[in-house]
Amino acid sequence: MTQQGVRRTADQVPAPAPDDASRRAGGGLGAAGPWSGTGSSGEGVVWGLCEGSDGTPYRTVVDVADASGPAYKCSCPSRKVPCKHALGLLRLWAGEGSGEESGKEGAVPRGRPPEWARRWIAQRRGPAGRERPAKASGAACPPGGPQAARRGADRRAERITAGATELEQRLSDLLREGLAGARQAGYGLWEETAARMVDAQAPGLAARVREVAAVPSSGSGWPARLLEECALLHLLGRGWLHREELPDGLAATVRSRIGLPASPDGPPVRDHWLVLARYDTADSRLTTRRIWLYGTGTERTALLLSYGAAGRAPDLALPVGLAVEAEVSAYPGSGQGRVALGERFAPPAHTAVRPSGLSTSQAAARYGKALRDDPWLDSVPVTLDRVVPVPDGDSWQLADADADTALPLTAAARGRPGLWRLVALSGGTPVKVFGELGHRGFTPLTAWPADEGAAVPLC
Structure with missing residues (x-):
């Protein structure tokens, strides 16, 4: 680019690509x-939000007004410059043709950059080159755009309502006929119900139905567990049917548990985020990576989710025990700790800060309090201070060194090699342990020795 406001052609856009793979990937995003949220200004700024692998859109902005060539900024974890999202945005922008002359705004309309793009442009160009307010383009949204989106959302809500109503009837039938019938019917009954929830576009309900299907074959005490899970399903269905009567936070939690997509709407929070733990879970379709963060300034615990195709690790990888200075934005919902990772201001670095800890009784109280905001919560993140791993018959527990209380370890934790690393690290002395506490017990994920020392991953 040698002049502001002059577009590149589609053939010229791939030129800055760092390699052929990036060029091909950028072409696919063109x-x-x-x-979504794309736009361009008369000051040579192009921006947009691109769908990410974990459902969080990446913020991409390109400064095309520099005579030496475009400059790029993207919130994705790629180290390539430009990344595929920047290349795709350029191709999308160039492919619009001469929108200024034709008056057709297309996929990249003229407008004022959002705050996150303006901030980066201001930092890059300095005081003399700060973005000036763009003139109103006067372009309206595509005919029927917002209205069509609302109609689509209303149709989906109607399908979910029909599915939740049907689920309520099936749960009533189950209780009327007796829980013993669930074991005799086998998995097929639940799979049929789950398929109906998928048809109703309620994937969260479908997932919980499939979890219920495994309860009758889970061993001794299964009727009580089945009744508990059915009660939670009933509560979620009733929550959806009466969502208009719920407080805003709880209503957002119900929508999230039902499976409706959501975008982070909390204000960006900048902090040095200590990476507490990272682990992957996988099924036949998806690999899910959970990364727990602790704000060393805000003392807030937050969760990052990242996804990859089956058999492939997700792209986002932050080392446990290091801290990264970054912004995060919270997703809606009461008691929800999930955030989206925004701009990173420095690479991960070592820190001497450790998370503040709780006693075992305080941790149990925290889980109980969290259930009031989200009754379907399986676990909460907690850091236990001064606990000792001790055997308890055939299982293990974390005993409070300063009180006569303890938390049992989950069956999953007892089967991991990390348990023995924790036992070796402790050697019978108190340690600090971060993990997830739920109704099945505590799952340790990371530990620190009593004296100064690095974090020890346990998963």
Whole structure:
């Protein structure tokens, strides 16, 4: 680019690509499908939000007004410059043709950059080159755009309502006929119900139905567990049917548990985020990575989720025990700790800060309090201070060194090699342990020795 406001052609856009793979990937993102919130200004700024692998859109902005060539900024974890999202955004922008002359705004309309793009442009250009307010383009949204989106959301809500109503009837039938019938019917009954929830576009309900299907074959005491899970399913269905009567936070939690997509709406929080733990879970379709963060300034615990195709690790990888200075934005919902990772201001670095800890009784109280905001919560993140791993018959527990209380370890934790690393690290002395506490017990994920020392991953 040698002049502001002059577009590159589609053939010229791939030129800055760092390699052929990036060029091909950028070409695949040159269509409007994965993009939202795109725009361009008369000051040579192009921006947009591109769908990410974990459902969180990546913020991408390009400064095309520099005579030496475009400059790029993207919130994705790629180290390539430009990344595929920047290349795709450029291709999408160039592919619009001469929108200024034709008056057609297309996929990249003219407008004022959002705050996150303006901030980066201001930092890059300095005081003399700060973005000036763009003139109103006067372009309206595509005919029927917002209205069509609302109609689509209303239709989906109607399907979910029909599915929740049907689920309520099936749960009533189960209780009327007796829980013993669930074991005799086998998995097929539940799979049929789950398929109906998928048809109703309620994937969260479908997932919980499939979890219920495994309860009758889970061993001794299964009727009580089945009744508990059915009660939670009933509560979620009733929550959806009466969502308009719920407080905003709880209503957002119900929508999230039902499976409706959501975007982070909390204000960006900048902090030095200590990476507490990281682990992957996988099924036949998806690999899910959970990364727990602790704000060393805000003392807030937050969860990052990242996804990859089956058999492939997700892209986002932050080392346990290091801290990264970054912004995060919270997702809606009461008691929800999930955040989206925004701009990173420095690479991960070592820190001497450790998370503040709780006693075992305080941790149990925290889980109970969290259930009031989200009754479907399986676990909460907690850091236990001064606990000792001790055997308890055939299982293990974390005993409070300063009180006569303890928390049992989950069956999953007892089967991991990390348990023995924790026992070796402790050697019978108190340690600090971070993990997830739920109704099945505590799952340790990371530990620190009593004296100064690095974090020890346990998963």
